[in-house]
Each structure stands twice: as structure tokens, then as C-alpha cells.
Amino acid sequence: MECLITILLSISVEIIRLGNSFYIDWDRKMYDARSDTPAEARTTTLNEELGQIKYIFSDKTGTLTQNIMTFNKCTINGKTYGDVYDYLGQRQDVTENTEVVDFSFNPLADPKFSFYDHSLVEAVKLGIPEVQGFFRLLALCHTVMAEEKSKDQLAYQAQSPDEGALVTAARNFGFVFRSRTPESITIMEMGKQQRYELLAILDFDNVRKRMSVIVRSPEGKVSLYCKGADSVIFERLNPSCRKLMEVTTEHLNEFAGDGLRTLALAYKDVDEDFFSRWKQQHHKASTALENREAQLDQLFEEIETDLLLLGATAIEDKLQDGVPQTIEQLAKADIKIWVLTGDKQETAENIGYSCNLLREEMNDVFIVSGNTPEEVKQQLRSAWMTMKPDMAEGMVFLPEKILGKVGSALKDEVVSGEYGLVINGNSLAYALEEAMELEFLWTACMCQAVICCRVTPLQKAQVVELVKKYKKAVTLAIGDGANDVSMIKAAHIGVGISGQEGMQAVSSSDYSFAQFRFLQRLLLVHGRWSYLRMCKFLRYFFYKNFTFTFVHFWFAFFCGFSAQTVYDEWFITLYNLVYTALPVLGLSLFDQDVNDAWSFQHPQLYVPGQLNLYFSKMAFFKCALHSGFSSLVLFFIPYVSMSDSMRQDGKDLGDYQSFAVVTQTCLLFTVCIQLSLEMSYWTAVNTLFIVGSLLLYFGVTFTMYSNGLFRLFPSAFSFIGTARNTLNQSNVWLTILLTSILCVLPVLTYRFLTIQLWPTINDKVMFKARQAKAAPPPPSKRTRIRRGSSRRSGYAFSHAQGYGELVTSRRFLRRPAVSHSSHFTPMKSTSSFIPMGRSAGYSPTDGPHNAKAQGVEGTSLQMYRILQDQTL
DSSP states (O other), X not given: OHHHHHHHHHHHHHHHHHHHHHHHHXXXXXXXXXXXXXXXXXXXXXXXXXXXXXXXXXXXXXXXXXXXXXXXXXXXXTEEESOEEOTTSOEEOOOTTSOOOOOTXXXXXXXXXXXXXXXXXXXXXTTOHHHHHHHHHHHHSSOOEEEEEETTEEEEEOSSHHHHHHHHHHHHTTEXXXXXXXXXXXXXXXXXXXXXXXXXXXXXXXXXXXXXXXXEOTTSOEEEEEEEOXXXXXXXXXXXXXXXXXXXXXXXXXXXXXXXEEEEEXXXXXXXXXXXXXXXXXHHHHTOXXXXXXXXXXXXXXXXXXXXXEEEEEEEEEEOTTHHXXXXXXXXTTOEEEEEOSSOHHHHHHHHHHTTSSOTTSSEEEEEOOSSHHHHHHHHHHHHHHHXXXXXXXXXXXXXGGSSSTTOOOOOOOOSSOEEEEEEHHHXXXXXXXXXXXXXXXXXXXXXXXXXXXXXXXXXXXXXXXXXXXXXXXXXXXXXXXXXXXXXXXXXEEEEEOOSSOSHHHHTOSEEESOTTHHHHIIIIIIHHHHHHHHHHHHXXXXXXXXXXXXXXXXXXXXXXXXXXXXXXXXXXXXXXXXXXXXXXXXXXXXXXXXXXXXXXXXXXXXXXXXXXXXXXXXXXXXXXXHHHHHHHHHXXXXXXXXXXXXXXXXXXXXXXXXXXXXXXXXXXXXXXHHHHHOSSOOHHHHHHHHXXXXXXXXXXXXXXXXXXXXXXXXXXXXXTHHHHHHTOHHHHHHHHHHHHHHHHHHHHHHHHHHXXXXXXXXXXXXXXXXXXSOOOOOOOOOOOOOOOSOOOXXXXXXXXXXXXXXXXXXXOOOOOOOOOTTOOOOOXXXXXOOOOBOOOOOOOOOOOOOOOOOOOOOOOOSSSOOOOOOO
């Protein structure tokens, strides 16, 4: 019998898990029509753990974002463009009904590009020098390759989506990059084709954080165009740009407050004599056999000085649909989200604000960027002391060997307020060392959100392993690329997003879908329901079998411990196999406390699963205690009622077989009523299973005690007419009714008192749902708080070094651009200088400077908005 129960338990659990996996596969609300990708449960053993997640580890690019960059705003000569204003000068949000700028004047414009500020187009058409110079720089300073599929149809191949977005923006505003060769760049300037001689590319790298090109215009003027992080560009500006730099800085802060990635643009006209000398030194340094990179660094620093500021761009790395709302919902469910990304600190921080991972309402966001173990330890300690000032005095972080056995859980610290933590890869390497890992984990776990930037795939896995090692919590990792595979495998549950970076992450995951926003439905709906159903199944399964078994214990005192069974042999065989199998499966497959809309409306419903409240040692003890009480009632009430009772015909009713029929009937009614009380969501299937099980019981019972079976098998079915003679007595049905009421009464009393005196979040929401009798109201939209922070992106475009050298080499083939202008005359090269682009480290040094540039005059434009500009 014990073996049969164990087998039935295993089979039932697998059926429940399989059914809940099918729910995920069949969920149309997790289907992405754009990519024709449904959600997929690639395992059937982890569904209930989806309802217990405490930590989520997520990649950024391709997971939170679409990895699609769009030109959103810009500032040119102290004037911002990109916002939409009404006739009163009030800024308006961009909606589907907002009028898009008409680029029909430009036959080469990209039809997919959208911009909403009409004044910028008018400024270009009016020929304002600063505005045209701004887009001329974007059309020239890059390493993009152009492919002309047909006339007026261009396709850009960019090494990074950022550069592609900037070149596309210049294309739409009338400065179209057409083609390049190792010696030239051809662009269309407001319909007129121009060929610029490419003299040098000063390539980008992570230390320089900028890129420059030196070109000779068709008029013969040598110019240097530079774009890069505002922090490095501003250091190299001419003193005459101080006032413009202050205004631009304010605009950059505003852009960063909107979560945009910023890039500063500057230029200078290079003196011909100065460039000739610099060209010779550059050629000599590029062919040097020793200290080649240091010499080139010095030359780059010499020429990238006294720049004139043009403005700055603001690029939006578009978030996936619903990411901010998803993160906000998961945070309300007390799930802590850690973003592990390879992007720079500034980029990751700004995306954190954009997707509501970091919020301006937070008490503080700690930045850990130490370059030595001592600095990292001090920064972690400072952050911890800020969050727990009352325990800072004399607090010592214990090493692992003093904590006891390996894997001891590190308890959660309660802090007042919300905090965030941003740590870069260099500091994380020190923080993950054995001597500091506990201090890092302690500090990070007190924060609501953690961002680890510039991390390697190995470090991602190490962070997950660290949390698993010391925290008694279920972890989930989600990513879309091959670099996320180690993180996905390290977590308890891995989720893969089928994005643009291949299927490696999906192949290594337990669950997969196409959009990050589906994660909230996977956890808050399917995960919570699966956990709730499995816990109810286990509680009810143990209750019905403990109650069934304990009755034999009490009967042993009256049968002389002779191992005589209380029930009929056929009832013992069919009790778990037939009578109670389908009702418990119906409960475990269809039950739900509230529907999915209420689950989203109240994410706090997820918290009991994290605390394992539905099935724990205490819950198991309550189940055993309840079963013991029920077994007492089920044995002694029928025993006492039948001891001296008689049938209506005057014969004795208290025989053994009649007692067995009454007891097992009381047992089946009791467990079915208990199951009905456990069920929160009634369906036709559940009703059919419960009623059908009772009808099946009576049908089998009357059949086994029938005359026909006795005639066929007299030795096996010898108790003819027992069921008919017992169940037609009114006092027997009164006994069944009394027994069922006494078994159920304590449960009803306990639930009534707990709901009235100590209601849980589930009780409150279920009561509210019953009162509403309809779908809940839509969740209120969160008011976006404009960030007035001084944090701004030091982003210098996600470009890999070395592409400048590739562009200026002859390792790629490029046909000359076809002239579409009758007045275009190609210029002959006036120099024998062979450009050699290269990037190297930062090594500031003094050097000759060219003549001072003229001051930048302010411009005013009154077109589609009524604004008063500040005169610079």
C-alpha cells in the first residue's frame, strides 16, 4: 500500500507539472506575433519554483533593450531640438497622433526615420552654419560602410547601432553619406554631391572615448571633426566656448535625465602648415619600431586641441515593450533584480533609470568603482554604513570559515528606504574574491536593484553562484546571447530570449519567449499558480492518505492488533486509484485563487511563495494534526452510532461489514468536502470529477454487494446485500452527515477566525475580487519623474577600436560613387600622405597649437515654436 501511494504521488506530480507546462506553451498572451515566437517550457520539473523567485539576474542589451538606437534629440549652438511644444510653449509628449517631420524634400531620406521637431528641418533649410556643420560632422566622422542597392536606395552597414543611428539622422536632414574609399568620403549636402579627401582617422578606443577624422573639403580647407564623450571633449575646447559649454552641459543633464545616451560634437579648422608638419610626424610615428603607440598618442593629443563645440546628440537605446512596467511589477512583488551587462557604467546607469530599475525616489544609488581592493572595500563599507547606521559601530564581516558549514544562509537585513548599487567589472573582480565576497553580498542584498557593468560572462556566473551559495532563495537568470549561457546555467532557473543574437541562450534555458515583458506573466501568473496548485495538491494528498491510514490505527485497539483492515479490500484498492485520483488532479490543474488580471493588479500575492508559506514544516504539521482529528471522528462516530443500533426490520446493524461500509462512505464524503473547501476556482471539470467520483463509489459498492456478482464469484463477493441493507437506513445517513460536519467544522472555524483576525494578502484580494464580480480596473499609470540629477552619460558610442585602420586600408573594395550632379568635379589628391588610422591609450602632452579659432556667434530661429532663446 505504501509503495502504491508513493507511485501515485510521483505520477500525479508529473501529470500536474506537465499540465502547467502546457499552459505556458498555450498562453496566447505570451506569444510574440512580430517574430512568430510562442513561449516554450523546455522542462516540466521547475514550474512551481517559478512562484518562489527572489533574485533575477538579467542581461541588458537585447534583453531589456532592443539594441536598436534612434536619434531622439540634439543641442546645436546652445539650442535644443527634439521636443514637441504646443502653441503656448508647453512641452507635449510624443504620441501616435503627433505630426511627424516631412522629409519629402530629400529623396534619399530613410522612410523608417521619425522625428517630431519641425524647427530643426527648417534650420537646415535656412542654411544656418552651425546646424549644417553639425550634420556634416555626423556624415563624415564615422566608420560606416554604404551600399547603394539602386538609385536613391542606400543601406548602411555600421559596426555599432549607435553610429548607424547618427549617420541615418544626418542622411534624413540632408547630409547623406553616399560612399567611401580609403582616400575619400562622398556625401550629398542638401542635394549637392561633395567629395571630401580623407586625410586621417584618429580611431576610437575605450581610453580616448572619442573619434576624429581629418578631411580636406572641396574648397581645399583642412578640418578636424571629433565626436566623443562630453567629459573628454570639453577638456579640449577652445576657451572661447566656455559659455556655450555651460549651456550645452545643462542640456546634457536634461538628456541624461530622460535616460538618453549622449555624445558631444566639436570641430576645428587645421592650419595647412601645421598639418603638413603633423602629417610627417604621424607618418614617422606610425612606422616606428619602438614606442609606436605612445608616439601616436602624443600626436593625437596635439591635434585634438582648441576644438570648437558644435553641440551634442541624444540617442535612445529603445527599451523592449513593457520593460519599465515589468520591472516595476516585479519590484512590487519583492523580487530583487540584478542587471549584469558588459556595457559601460554610464550607459548601464542611464538604462537603469529608463527602465525603472533605478529611480530618483531612491534614497541613494551607490557607485563602486575602486581600482584597488582597499578602495572597493571602503566603498562597500561606506554604502553599508549609510544603509545601516545603527549597526555600523564595531561591525565586523565574518569570513566564511567562522559562519559554520559551507552554504550557510546569509539572513536578509531590513533597511529603511530604497537603495541601488552600481559596480563596474574591475571593482567586481575584487569584490568576488573570497576575502570580500561576503561584504559585497551583504551590501548588495540590502539594495533593491544592483547593476554590474563591464562584466565578463564568467563574472556573471560567479555573481549568480555567490547568491546561491549564501542566500536561501530561488534565483532566475535571463539573457539572449551566447555570453549569457554561463549565467543561465548557474541559476536555479534559466530563461532565454529568442532575440537577434542567436539561439544559444534559448538552447541552454529552461523557459524561453521573445520579449522580456513576458517574464512578469511567467512568474506572477503561471509561476504563482503552479506553486499554489502544487502546495494544495501536496496538502490534500497527505491529508486524505493520513486520514485513511490513521483510522486503521484506532481500529487496532478494537481488533486485538490483528492487522484486520477497517475497509473492504476493494475500497482499499480503489481509494487512491479511482475514487480520489481525478478530484485531486482537477484541483491541481485548474485551481486559481484569483485570475491573471488580479494577479497583475496585486503583485504582493507573489510574496508568500518566496517565504514558502503554503507548504512548509508548519503546514505539514497542521495537515497531520488535521488528519489525526478527522480519523478520530471518522472511526468513533460510526462506531458509537452502530454499536447498539438496529435496522428497520429489527435485525442488528452493528456487524463488521456494515461498519466498514459506513466508515468508508463517511471517509469519502469528508475528503470530497475538504477538497471542495480547498478549491477556489470551480469549473465544470472539477464538478464532474467530484460528483463523478461519489457516483462511481456508490455504483461500485452496490455492484460488489449485488446478487449477480455473488452468483458468479461466491467466494470473492460473499457479503451479499450489505450495501443495500446499510445505506437504506436513515440513521446511517445521519451518521454520515454528523461525521462530515464534525470533520469540517474545525476547518471552517479556523479559516473564519484567521480571515477575520489575521487576513493574508490572498484573503484580502479574493474578498475584493468576489465583491467586484468583474475584471479589476486598469492599473494607474506611474507618473514619470523627471530626473534633475547631475549624472550624465559619458557614453562615447559602442565602437570597437581598429575600424579606422580598416577603413583607411585597401582591405575592402569600394566602387566610386556615381555622380548624380552635373556640376560635380572630383578633386585630385594634393598630398602624397597615406592616412593610417589607429587608436591607442591616453597620453596628454603639450605640443604646438594652431591659431585661435573665432568666437561662435549665437543664432535665433523663430519657426514652429514660440520660445525665447538665450543669447550666447
